[in-house]
Amino acid sequence: MEEKVSVIVPIYNVENYLARCLDTVISQTYDNLEIICVNDGSTDKSGIILEQYGKFDSRIKIITKENGGLSSARNAGLEVAEGEYVLFVDSDDYIASCAVENLCKNAVKNNSDLVVFDYLWKSPLRDGLTLATIKEFKDYYKDKPFSIDKMGSLSYKLVPVSAWTKLYKMSLIKDNNISFVNGMIYEDVPFWAEIYTRAKRITYLSEPLYFYNVRSDSIMATKDKKVFDIIEAYNRVENILKDSGYWDKYKSAVYALMMYDYFHKFHLLSPEFREEFFNKLKGLHKDINYKLYEDDSYTPAEQACAKRFQLLNSVDYTTFCNTPFEVQYHDRT
Secondary structure, eight states: OOOOEEEEEEESSOTTTHHHHHHHHHTOSOOOEEEEEEEESOOSTHHHHHHHHHHHOTTEEEEEEOOOOHHHHHHHHHHHOOOSEEEEOOTTOEEOTTHHHHHHHHHHHHTOSEEEEEEEEEOTTSSSOEEEOOTTTTTTTBTOOBOTTTSOGGGGGTSOOOGGGEEEEHHHHHHTTOOOOTTOSSTHHHHHHHHHHHOSOEEEEEEEEEEEEOOTTSGGGOOSGGGGHHHHHHHHHHHHHHHHTOHHHHHHHHHHHHHHHHHHHHHHSOHHHHHHHHHHHTTOOTTOOGGGGGSTTSOHHHHHHHHHHHHHTTSOHHHHHTSOOOOOOOOOO
């Protein structure tokens, strides 16, 4: 008998995207699904669309709640999920028709706690779809389970942090009491650290099964002081890795991601908030060994961000802003 898979879809004001998302979920080649749709206080027509789909497909379970944010919606879905595996699908995105079938086959075959997979993404700033793949994993880790204990330190920065880039064994989440941090944006950052330190068998499926829609009005494009949440997100990652005994091994990779994310968010912020963010960053993480980031194992962007973070800690805000810095940013999804 097929294992049951819970697909959790958090929904908030996505009336222009929801039907496309749900169409791809209900038309999966894998039948044993429960589709948990969490209406997180939508004020547009999302609720009406959702009710129509609920009448059409009995596998759809609708949770209606007050707006609490993405973390709250995902947690609400996890509370009622009954599947052996869980897949998160954001409601402005969509998935390949074979996604659940291929992921579940891989998980069962390899007894995986977690299956990481590729995705395609589309941005309003470029034409067509772009493949996001882990080229370093493609050959060596095909159908070869790995874990945090077996991986090199730089592996941490190779796997996308986004919750929707993975199929999870439900027991991994529930037995370890893992959840998303309510009220925080960038909630995927500490969630991935919790998952990575707990998963004993991780497999990688080199197939683009998810279609990520980069929206200019999404929560990831936030320009106000909520961006400051990124500092707390990485503080939590540090604590998780320290508590699990992996901090010394993985901190150089975490710092590479952290510095890149900090400056991505700095440039994302509205100008009136940048100096305050600069002051919050100044003096953080004094133990960073900047010489490490001169190595070719780090990307040019990561190397540049390390130099930038070192500069930030030695100059004032005006000098910092007047120092040229050219890095092409993208979200580490």
